[in-house]
Structure formats: C-alpha cells, structure tokens
Amino acid sequence: MSLPPLVPPPLLDNRPESVAQLFLARVEATPDRVAYRYPAPVDEHAADGAPGAEQWRSLTWGQAAERVTRIAAGLMAVGILPEERVAIASATRVEWILADLGIMCAGAAVTTVYPSTNADETAYILADSGSRAIVLEDEKQLEKVLSVLDQTPELKTVVVIDGAGAPEDAAVDVLSLAELEQRGAAHLKEHPDAVRDAVAAIRRDQLATLIYTSGTTGRPKGVRLVHDCWAYEAAAQTDTGLLTEEDVQYLWLPLSHVFGKTLTSGHIQLGNVTAVDGRIDRIIHNLPVIQPTYMAAAPRIFEKVYNGIAQKARAEGGAKYRIFLWAAQVARDYAKARQESAVATGTASVPFGLQLKHAIADKLVYAKIRAAFGGRIRACVSGSASLAPEIGFFFSGAGVHILEGYGLTETSAGSTVNPGEDYRVGTVGRPLPGTEVRIAEDGEILLRGPGVMRGYHNKPEQTAEVLEPDGWFHTGDIGELDKDGFLKITDRKKDMFKTSGGKYVAPSEVEGRFKAICPFVSNILVIGNGRNYCTALITLDEPAILQWAEGQGLGGKPYADVVTSERAHQLIDGFVQKLNADLQRWQTIKKFSILPRDLDVEHGELTPSLKVKRPVVERENADLIESMYAGAREA
CATH class of the missing domain: 3.30.300.30 (ANL, C-terminal domain)
Known part of the structure; x- marks a missing residue:
C-alpha cells in the first residue's frame, strides 16, 4: 500500500505569468542594483593590460534590460514569432542568460543545446524542436551547425556571440550578437512597445523551454517546460529563505542543464548579485576573487575538493597527515552529533569534549578549507546526483554547509531541498512549497506540482509512461520519507x-x-x-x-x-x-x-x-x- 502524499504548504499565490514579466518587474524595482558580474579581457593597451589578463565587470539590472530588450526586438525583426523555438548552444556566460531572457521576452521558447553535443545530435535536437534560430557561442559552434543545415530545414537565422559575421556561402542568415542587437534597436524605434506587449501576451501554460535529456540509449527526449514552471521555481526557491537580497551567487553550472537554468529564475526573483563563469578550470581561482556566499554544484565537484585536500595532506606526510585524518574524523563526529541531537530533541547540541576538539581542528584545518571557498560561503547546494554522506558530514563539520536538493529535468530541477540550518546530511530535504511527494508501493518517488513538465515534445506515448492524468510524475528513483518529511533517495529504480x-x-x-x-x-x-x-x-x-x-x-x-x-x-x-x-x-x-x-x-x-x-x-x-x-x- 502506498503512503499518502506529504501535504505541501499552501501553493504560492500571486506569482507572475512568466519569468519575462518577473524580469521586467525586477528591472523597474531595482534598475541600479548590480545584477551580474562576469569576467572580461583587459584591454592590452591599457596601463595594466597584459595578454590574457581578465577583470570582473558588472551589469546592473537596468543595463541588462537594455541588452535583453534589444535581443528580444532583434529576434522579432528577423521574423521570430511567439512560441517559436530559438536554440542556445554556448558555455555558461552572461550572454547565455541575456539571450535566454531575450528569447522569452520575445514570447518565443528556448531550446537548450550543450556546446559539447556532437553535430549529429545537435541536428536532431534542432530538427525535433523545430528551432527557427540559434544563438551560438563562437565560430567552432557555427562550423558545427553549418555542417548539418541540410538536416535542419526550419533553421533560418544563426547568431554568434563571439564572431565577426557570416561566411560568404552560408545558406542561412548569420549575424553577430552585436548585429542582432543593432537590428533590435532599429525595430524598437519603429515599435517602442513591441517587447512589453510581447511579454504581456505570454500565457502561463505557454512553452518557455525545451531541455533535451541526456539519454543513455537512443535519442534524447525534449522536456516541455512552460512559463509557469520557471515562475513557480522562482517563487518557491525564494520562499525557502535559503537566499537573501544580499547574497552573492557563483554560477558556473551548465545553463543548458535544468539545474543551472532554474537558478537564474530564483536570482531574478531575489535581485541579488550573480557572478557568472562556466569555466570549470577557473573555479578554484575565482572563489577568492568572487567571495561568494552561495554556490550550487554537482557532487563530483565536492568529491574532487575533498580528494584534493586529503591528497595534499597525505603528500605532506608525517604529523600534518595525522592531523588531517584526526580533524576529518572530528568534523564527521561533530556534524553527526549535531544532526542526531537536532532530530531527537529539536536542538543541535554537541558534547563538551567534542566541542573542544572541534575548536582546535577548526584553527588547524577547517579555517583553511573555508578560505579556499572564498571565506564567506554560507551554503552550497548539491544536486543532479547523490552526495556521499561521509563527504557531506566532513564539510558540514568544517563549516561548509552543503544542502542537498532533488529534482529532475522533468520537474524544472527544484522539487525538494534541505531547509537551511536545519539540513540533514544523507537526505535531499523537504518538498518546495507547492510540490507534493508520494512514495509508491514499489518505493518509487512520485512528484506533483507546478514545476512538473507538460510532457515530452512530440512523444505522447513516452509522456503517458511517466506522467499520470492527475499530474503525478514517476521519477524512476527509489526513496523514503521520514516522520519529519525529509526525503531520502536510496537509488535509481533502474540501477538497483x-x-x-x-x-x-x-x-x-x-x-x-x-x-x-x-x-x-x-x-x-x-x-x-x-x-x-x-x-x-x-x-x-x-x-x-x-x-x-x-x-x-x-x-x-x-x-x-x-x-x-x-x-x-x-x-x-x-x-x-x-x-x-x-x-x-x-x-x-x-x-x-x-x-x-x-x-x-x-x-x-x-x-x-x-x-x-x-x-x-x-x-x-x-x-x-x-x-x-x-x-x-x-x-
């Protein structure tokens, strides 16, 4: 017999029809507040310029809106109509976000494409989605798309972020992003209200994003996420209280993946600062520069950090390695004691002797770990796969709080998350407000709520296999709910x-x-x-x-x-x-x-x-x- 669903908090009311509306409201409310920080090359001719040098620059919400509006109007100028698909194939960078918002503000829908996707699968995604245009990062991506034009008959316009213009023999209209914005500026002179009118016309259940799942066999499936999915995610993430307007988020996750994409919605709702740089090899360098208070990552990143710390201590050998091993165990014991006390009594307490050990270990080891994260990190969110509890307890005891969350592409990523200071290592937290969780008879986790997809694109049979008529989505994961409503994932149904x-x-x-x-x-x-x-x-x-x-x-x-x-x-x-x-x-x-x-x-x-x-x-x-x-x- 299946357990009854966990009753969620009241559904979040008064959310906008779309993130496009939310974005315009954010701009109107705080036009001069910094929205994004991003790395840019230093002019080699400047006094402090040097080849390859970078500096971090800022965009206020007002400045971002100017570019987003020009991009949206530029798409209208090249013939993109509401609900038509415009793809993005680029690494994580501020232009990805501006293009995404521009597409949505034009009333169109975004098709996400990983830049690492090969030419054959890129062609399939563009053809299956019916994408009419695509925004590409550079000439490498342009070469790939031009090689498969015969397989993408509906593709008419290509926009290149880092590019000079069209090859002479291109069979489609190729523009640089700057040229698209110029066309948008001209369009706005003739139709000054075009973008605001397009945003006002967006319906809650209108297609906003097609994200193609990375299938292990066969072709990927396009997950249909409507505007209300992202508007809900923005409101639900904010309602958790995990983030504040004063937080600085470091966003490096792939924006073609639902985990990275959903973070952009919550950011707009809050209006805090987000530093954007998708280069994984720059994470360690960027952390002390950005000094984030919040960062989301896949478990593999935390595993690599842990392994790096452990291996460095091992290489130093002798007393330093023994100190690390002792401190690592103290961290785990401390975090486990706090959690067990909180679960049993409602108050997190630790025996006095363990507190003393922890204080010593903090000065010797943990402070250095926090410094490596920039020195100001309040919380990290881990998702997309399970984090080993022993690694979670280690970081928790060291003062780097990793809050596991849970969700799928089909649920707009955010379905559950650990609730701030009351988080429990080994669980993925409680449902976001407005999301229901149920455990089926065979242990499978079922989810229902506004974040759930509206189906797989062009695949009604496969949609029916996982999405019930009353809205319950079959996740394929096995899990259990404890008495306090915390969800624990035990495995993938198909992997057991x-x-x-x-x-x-x-x-x-x-x-x-x-x-x-x-x-x-x-x-x-x-x-x-x-x-x-x-x-x-x-x-x-x-x-x-x-x-x-x-x-x-x-x-x-x-x-x-x-x-x-x-x-x-x-x-x-x-x-x-x-x-x-x-x-x-x-x-x-x-x-x-x-x-x-x-x-x-x-x-x-x-x-x-x-x-x-x-x-x-x-x-x-x-x-x-x-x-x-x-x-x-x-x-």
Whole structure:
C-alpha cells in the first residue's frame, strides 16, 4: 500500500505569468542594483593590460534590460514569432542568460543545446524542436551547425556571440550578437512597445523551454517546460529563505542543464548579485576573487575538493597527515552529533569534549578549507546526483554547509531541498512549497506540482509512461520519507540490481561509501546484476594519483601506466578491503579493475552534468567485466 502524499504548504499565490514579466518587474524595482558580474579581457593597451589578463565587470539590472530588450526586438525583426523555438548552444556566460531572457521576452521558447553535443545530435535536437534560430557561442559552434543545415530545414537565422559575421556561402542568415542587437534597436524605434506587449501576451501554460535529456540509449527526449514552471521555481526557491537580497551567487553550472537554468529564475526573483563563469578550470581561482556566499554544484565537484585536500595532506606526510585524518574524523563526529541531537530533541547540541576538539581542528584545518571557498560561503547546494554522506558530514563539520536538493529535468530541477540550518546530511530535504511527494508501493518517488513538465515534445506515448492524468510524475528513483518529511533517495529504480543469490544491491550506496574513504577515486561503478558477487570498475583522479606516483618510483610515467601498475592496484585494494569491512556480505566487492583513463563527456560516458552513463560504460568494458567473473561459480 502506498503512503499518502506529504501535504505541501499552501501553493504560492500571486506569482507572475512568466519569468519575462518577473524580469521586467525586477528591472523597474531595482534598475541600479548590480545584477551580474562576469569576467572580461583587459584591454592590452591599457596601463595594466597584459595578454590574457581578465577583470570582473558588472551589469546592473537596468543595463541588462537594455541588452535583453534589444535581443528580444532583434529576434522579432528577423521574423521570430511567439512560441517559436530559438536554440542556445554556448558555455555558461552572461550572454547565455541575456539571450535566454531575450528569447522569452520575445514570447518565443528556448531550446537548450550543450556546446559539447556532437553535430549529429545537435541536428536532431534542432530538427525535433523545430528551432527557427540559434544563438551560438563562437565560430567552432557555427562550423558545427553549418555542417548539418541540410538536416535542419526550419533553421533560418544563426547568431554568434563571439564572431565577426557570416561566411560568404552560408545558406542561412548569420549575424553577430552585436548585429542582432543593432537590428533590435532599429525595430524598437519603429515599435517602442513591441517587447512589453510581447511579454504581456505570454500565457502561463505557454512553452518557455525545451531541455533535451541526456539519454543513455537512443535519442534524447525534449522536456516541455512552460512559463509557469520557471515562475513557480522562482517563487518557491525564494520562499525557502535559503537566499537573501544580499547574497552573492557563483554560477558556473551548465545553463543548458535544468539545474543551472532554474537558478537564474530564483536570482531574478531575489535581485541579488550573480557572478557568472562556466569555466570549470577557473573555479578554484575565482572563489577568492568572487567571495561568494552561495554556490550550487554537482557532487563530483565536492568529491574532487575533498580528494584534493586529503591528497595534499597525505603528500605532506608525517604529523600534518595525522592531523588531517584526526580533524576529518572530528568534523564527521561533530556534524553527526549535531544532526542526531537536532532530530531527537529539536536542538543541535554537541558534547563538551567534542566541542573542544572541534575548536582546535577548526584553527588547524577547517579555517583553511573555508578560505579556499572564498571565506564567506554560507551554503552550497548539491544536486543532479547523490552526495556521499561521509563527504557531506566532513564539510558540514568544517563549516561548509552543503544542502542537498532533488529534482529532475522533468520537474524544472527544484522539487525538494534541505531547509537551511536545519539540513540533514544523507537526505535531499523537504518538498518546495507547492510540490507534493508520494512514495509508491514499489518505493518509487512520485512528484506533483507546478514545476512538473507538460510532457515530452512530440512523444505522447513516452509522456503517458511517466506522467499520470492527475499530474503525478514517476521519477524512476527509489526513496523514503521520514516522520519529519525529509526525503531520502536510496537509488535509481533502474540501477538497483539483484544478485544471483537473490539479494538486492543499491550500487550508489556502495559507490558513495568508497568515495568517502578513498582520496584517489574519480569514478566507481559497482556491477553484479544476476551475478554471484559484486565487482567494480574504478577510475582514478589524475592529479592525486600522479602526485602519489612521485613517491613510488613511478614519477614521469604516463597516467595510464601508473593506474594500471601493480602498485596502484595494491593501493586501491587496501581501500576496497576497508570498504568491504563495513558492508553486508552480498554487497562486498570481490574483484575490481582500474580503467586506463577516466570517464568523460567527450567519450559519451558522462552526461554534461557529470552523471555516469552506466550502460555505456558497461558496454565499452564488457570483456573486462566478463574477465572478473571468469571461472566463477554462478549460483
């Protein structure tokens, strides 16, 4: 028998019809307040200019509105009509947000395309969505799109952010973003109210965004998210109280992904500052410059930070490494004690002796960790995959509060989130106001609310498989609700497997535990469906393992040689045995293989949001997997 739905708080009232309306209202309310900060090249001819130098610049809400309005009017000038699709293929940058808002303010709908998407799949997305125009980041993206024009018959206009103009033989109209804005300015002279009229005409259930899910097999599906999805997300995120007008957000997540996209809605509702730079290799450099108070990230980023801290301490050796290990355990014990006390009594308290240890560890270790995050971080939100609880407890005890949330592309990302200081590590929090959660008889999580999609584009049969007529969406995730309404994700329904001995294994649980104890791991896949025992495919973090190799007589050797060496296997085997000591017998890893390279997006093994595509990895390594079961007696 399924549990009754958790009764949500009253649905948020008085939200606007669209984020486009919300944006114009924000501009009118605070035109001179800084909206965005972004990196820009320093003029080489300036006094402090140097090749490659950058400086952070600002856009007020009023300045952003001028550009957004010109972009919207420019799209109208080239013939884009309400609800027609305009794609964006660019890395995260301030122009992505301006283009997105411009498209919505024109009454059109945005099709998101990852810049890493290959030409064939880009053509499919553009054709399936019926996109009439596309905004591209640079000439590399332009070359890709021009190569598939024969497969995208409805595409008529291409706009390039960093580009000089059209190739002479282009079969479509190619403009720079500056040229589009110039056309928009001219259009506004003749039709000064064109954009405001278009925004006023937007209906709540009008298509706003098509986001194509990264399918592990077959073609991706276009998720239809209407204007009310984003207006609801903006209001619900603000209602949680997690953010204030004074917060500085660091936004680097892919805006083609629903997690990054939904953050832009909440930002407009609040009117706080958002620093935008999607270059992952600049995160560590940017943090002390931006000094954010808030940042969202995928778990992989926190895992890499944790592994980097642990490996650095290990490399220093001796007393420093012992201090780190002691401080790491104190952090976990402190965070767990606070959480257990809060759950049991409603008050977070810690034994006096543990408080003293924590105070010492804070001066020796934790303060440096917080400084690495810029020194002002109040909270981080983690989503798109599960965060290993031991890593969550470590950062919590160190004063970097990681609030896990939960949602899918099909629910506009935000469905649940941990409630600020009352967060519980190991859960994804409570439902956002207006969202309902129900656990089905088989343990599957069902969601209902304004953030849920209106279906898959051009796929009514697949829509019917996951979306019930009364609005309940089948997530495909397995979970449970505790007595206080906190949701815990136990695994993906399709990822759980049963051994040949009849025992169920949740691979993400085992993988999360391993990531918490092994500072060298990058990715791990636990395998064992229908098998007599579990095995694992493991990849190692390149900087961490190469640093380790220096002290093992392997310095200077290529990554592939290091990770496939007997010494590396012995190193990882020690962590596997430590993992197995805390697992049920049927969960233990009997054999493992270290892959000669890490998983990546380019080879199709990771989604752009860094989630592992299990079927792809298992298929590519089928022979290796079989070798780990060779000669084994199957039950």
